[in-house]
Amino acid sequence: MRPERISSGPLARWWMMRGEWRAYPARAVLAGLAIAVGVALGFAVHLINASALNEFASAISAVNGEADLQVRAAGPNGFEEALYPRLARTPGVAHVSPVVEIAAHAHNGASVRLIGLDVLRAAAVTPALLGQRAGAMGGDPFDSQGVFLSPTALAATGARLGEPLVLAAGVRQVGFVVRGVLAAAPQGQSLAVADIAQVQWRFARLGTLDRVDLRIDQGADPRDVAARVAGMLPASAQVVTQQAQARRSDALSRAYRVNLDMLALMALMTGGFLVYSAQSLAVSRRRPQFALLRVLGVERSALLRLVVAEAAIVGTLGALAGLALGAGLAEAALRVFGGDLGGGYFSGERPRLALTPGPALIFLALGIAAALLGGLLPAREAGRAAPAVALKNLGDAVDPNRRPAVDLALTLLLAGAAAAMAPAVRGLPVFGYLSIALMLAGGVAATPWLARGLLGPLQGRAGRAPVIDLALKRLWGAPSQAGVALCSIVASTSLVVAMAVMVASFRGSVDEWLLQVLPADIYMRVEGASFEPAAQARIAAVPGVAHAAFLGQTSLRLAPDRPEVALIGQTIDPRAPGRTLPMIGESQAVPKGVTPVWVSEPAQWIYGYRPGQQITLPIGHRAGGEPLFVAGVWRDYARQHGAVALTSDDYTRLTGDAGRTGASIELAPGASADRVIGALKALVPAAGRDGLTIARPSVLRAAALATFDRSFAVTYLLEAVAVLVGLAGVAAALSAQTLARTKEFGMLRHIGVLRRQIIGMLATEGALLGLIGVIAGASLGLVMSQVLIHVVNPQSFHWTMQTRVPWGLLAGFAAALIACAAATALVAGRRAVSRDAVQAVREDW
Numbered sequence: 001m002r003p004e005r006i007s008s009g010p011l012a013r014w015w016m017m018r019g020e021w022r023a024y025p026a027r028a029v030l031a032g033l034a035i036a037v038g039v040a041l042g043f044a045v046h047l048i049n050a051s052a053l054n055e056f057a058s059a060i061s062a063v064n065g066e067a068d069l070q071v072r073a074a075g076p077n078g079f080e081e082a083l084y085p086r087l088a089r090t091p092g093v094a095h096v097s098p099v100v101e102i103a104a105h106a107h108n109g110a111s112v113r114l115i116g117l118d119v120l121r122a123a124a125v126t127p128a129l130l131g132q133r134a135g136a137m138g139g140d141p142f143d144s145q146g147v148f149l150s151p152t153a154l155a156a157t158g159a160r161l162g163e164p165l166v167l168a169a170g171v172r173q174v175g176f177v178v179r180g181v182l183a184a185a186p187q188g189q190s191l192a193v194a195d196i197a198q199v200q201w202r203f204a205r206l207g208t209l210d211r212v213d214l215r216i217d218q219g220a221d222p223r224d225v226a227a228r229v230a231g232m233l234p235a236s237a238q239v240v241t242q243q244a245q246a247r248r249s250d251a252l253s254r255a256y257r258v259n260l261d262m263l264a265l266m267a268l269m270t271g272g273f274l275v276y277s278a279q280s281l282a283v284s285r286r287r288p289q290f291a292l293l294r295v296l297g298v299e300r301s302a303l304l305r306l307v308v309a310e311a312a313i314v315g316t317l318g319a320l321a322g323l324a325l326g327a328g329l330a331e332a333a334l335r336v337f338g339g340d341l342g343g344g345y346f347s348g349e350r351p352r353l354a355l356t357p358g359p360a361l362i363f364l365a366l367g368i369a370a371a372l373l374g375g376l377l378p379a380r381e382a383g384r385a386a387p388a389v390a391l392k393n394l395g396d397a398v399d400p401n402r403r404p405a406v407d408l409a410l411t412l413l414l415a416g417a418a419a420a421m422a423p424a425v426r427g428l429p430v431f432g433y434l435s436i437a438l439m440l441a442g443g444v445a446a447t448p449w450l451a452r453g454l455l456g457p458l459q460g461r462a463g464r465a466p467v468i469d470l471a472l473k474r475l476w477g478a479p480s481q482a483g484v485a486l487c488s489i490v491a492s493t494s495l496v497v498a499m500a501v502m503v504a505s506f507r508g509s510v511d512e513w514l515l516q517v518l519p520a521d522i523y524m525r526v527e528g529a530s531f532e533p534a535a536q537a538r539i540a541a542v543p544g545v546a547h548a549a550f551l552g553q554t555s556l557r558l559a560p561d562r563p564e565v566a567l568i569g570q571t572i573d574p575r576a577p578g579r580t581l582p583m584i585g586e587s588q589a590v591p592k593g594v595t596p597v598w599v600s601e602p603a604q605w606i607y608g609y610r611p612g613q614q615i616t617l618p619i620g621h622r623a624g625g626e627p628l629f630v631a632g633v634w635r636d637y638a639r640q641h642g643a644v645a646l647t648s649d650d651y652t653r654l655t656g657d658a659g660r661t662g663a664s665i666e667l668a669p670g671a672s673a674d675r676v677i678g679a680l681k682a683l684v685p686a687a688g689r690d691g692l693t694i695a696r697p698s699v700l701r702a703a704a705l706a707t708f709d710r711s712f713a714v715t716y717l718l719e720a721v722a723v724l725v726g727l728a729g730v731a732a733a734l735s736a737q738t739l740a741r742t743k744e745f746g747m748l749r750h751i752g753v754l755r756r757q758i759i760g761m762l763a764t765e766g767a768l769l770g771l772i773g774v775i776a777g778a779s780l781g782l783v784m785s786q787v788l789i790h791v792v793n794p795q796s797f798h799w800t801m802q803t804r805v806p807w808g809l810l811a812g813f814a815a816a817l818i819a820c821a822a823a824t825a826l827v828a829g830r831r832a833v834s835r836d837a838v839q840a841v842r843e844d845w
Helices: 010-023 025-064 083-088 119-125 151-157 196-204 222-231 242-285 287-293 300-336 358-386 405-421 428-447 447-458 466-477 478-517 534-541 601-608 646-655 673-683 687-692 697-711 713-739 742-748 754-798 807-832
Strands: 069-073 093-105 111-117 148-151 165-167 172-181 193-194 211-216 237-241 522-526 545-556 565-570 594-598 612-619 626-634 643-647 662-667 692-695
Touching: 010 300, 025 300, 025 358, 025 713, 069 172, 069 222, 069 287, 083 093, 083 692, 093 119, 093 196, 111 119, 111 151, 111 165, 111 196, 119 211, 119 242, 119 287, 148 165, 148 601, 151 172, 151 193, 172 626, 193 196, 193 447, 196 211, 196 713, 211 222, 242 300, 242 358, 242 428, 242 478, 242 754, 287 692, 300 358, 300 662, 405 754, 428 447, 428 478, 428 673, 428 754, 447 478, 466 754, 478 692, 478 697, 478 754, 478 807, 522 673, 534 662, 534 673, 545 646, 565 646, 594 646, 601 643, 662 673, 673 692, 692 697, 697 713
Parallel strands: 111 193, 148 172, 565 643, 594 626
Antiparallel strands: 069 211, 069 237, 093 111, 093 165, 093 211, 148 193, 165 172, 522 662, 522 692, 545 565, 545 662, 594 643, 612 626
16 A cells, blocks of 8 residues: 655745754854855956946046037047037037046146136036135136146145146146136035137147037937047047947956956855755765654655755855845955955045845855755755665665766766857957856766766775775765765865966966066156157267167047047057067068058957958048058057057157157166166156156066055965865865764674774775875866967957966965865864764664
């Protein structure tokens, strides 16, 4: 007679879960803590990025005012002022406001963004940019000397209301009087606003504008107006919508933010493996209990719901704790690191924490999902176990004589390899990260098969110590339990190896690149000004200087929704550009009568420039832009959004700027570098030395590498946390398995095995598991590092690099992990063998 099927209700399931947690509270707490750490890291990184972006967007909005559309200059020379009245007459445009923008600096070197406005026009389009006069300071709004400063600019320049202030741009120094403050300016923005006519006249910008702000008619379609405006613009100008400006702001740091988010979610994935480990061990230990329940009539689905419910509760509590912890971490990180987490993308005051319910719910769901995925396989195992066999079997669920399956692992690994071949999605390496996740899952799934393969040659050999023989036979006879313990080791080790190889490769490539681009003996750079031809001649004539080469740089806006591209003019020999540029591949022969340019690797990725192609840039005097020939591609790790280099003469001809912002100096034989540096400093007036940098290449290299390390500081932190979570999983798995084997230890004690031999056996098991995990994790990590180096990094940052493996670091990490695994098993073993041998083998139901 078949027993009636019983479906356990919520109260029964709660009773069984509560009993398990009361018996083994540390296991559930550790699994929940792993989920909490993963959620906290992901949520904290998201909050920091969102807060920084909100602050940055509000700053851009405050500077741009409330304009519906903007016409912006694409190149450094602005566009002709004659375009302004044509825009004012465009159908659908209600008001226009012309603007001139100048990057200036004060006498103490503080950078100030000087904005020239027509106050009558700006009042109708961008009233937030109009200043408030201080106290009784009245006067003409077109005061030629009046300037209004933001609170940040007041503090940075040290200026006071009613007192004079000198602002310099290039070779021009102009005196102003501070008439008031820009009350609506955001924190961190160093702004100065003056009358546009005076700014144009006194800074030699007559007849040119940098932008025109437009307010459209009420009821007019912004897209139609934008299309009409775009159709009348020359190559030197482009229309910018609010949506394009938002995409441009987002693109500045999107790749960096997404990479941090993905790295934080790796910690959450590792936490999911820890939940899997904890639930698998709980199911293994309770297999006789589940079998008894099945015999008594409890359905399979009821056991499955029980195990899944345990994982869901652990995940929910862990995720809720992670949200609170993440908010606290984000607030602390904003105070310490600022909004860019060391990436160098944002500057200014510390942003305020931006808490919104939507992202919190998403990360709550991710934490619960990670826990559910970690508990799904153990739940299936609990439901599929045959009651008659499991009722008296406390061993491994897998037949040791059957070779562990590898089909699922191979499928996941092959799927990961296929995903790595896919292109980026909207400029992000979505499939690259999917590839890493699939490879990680495949590597974990292959651990029982790999463990059997590595342990196989060691089986059946005579002459071994009994301790080692017992350890090998135990691991051979319990492949599924070995796989549970190995999953955390493999996950954490592979992530560490992959990130360590990627960072070492990146840093080594940057160091090698710095050696290529810094071959001179001394380097000079000036901020907010330039070395004019007369100053260049004086620098070249300094005693001890054998040769001086000068570099000029400006910015080009090639697309409304993308960050600006650097235009660089420097000494380049078109026949041998590799002498001054770190070329990638060969340079093309330049056709006669065509201006050559060399594009950086990011410019090639972002804009599709190819050697041998003709392009146009918004420079020069031709209506459609100057036609240029792409002669080659060069490596540039300094400018993520692209750069275009051309010869110094072509730069001056096309931009009209003979000034240079940097100089590289080669010393004459026997010349003293310190003496030459002193002479170079003496050439610059004392008032202009605040923006001057003179340094040797070793100093510049050290500063660049320090910046690199600072930008990766959070990466190191996230990686370390993922490793700690993985090591916690190792400790939990080994400890739980050891405590569950007390009857086995009692039996061994009965047949004469000494206590110290059992402890030695456990330490050997832990060391062997650590060794197998290191071998599997290191192999998988090396493969994953190639995805990071050759897929994720180029698709995210548009840089390529050569693989460099930090063997010393990895060897030290491997030794530490093996020792940790052995020590954990040793500590747990001491506790397990402390019970009386007779008590341990008693059957007590």
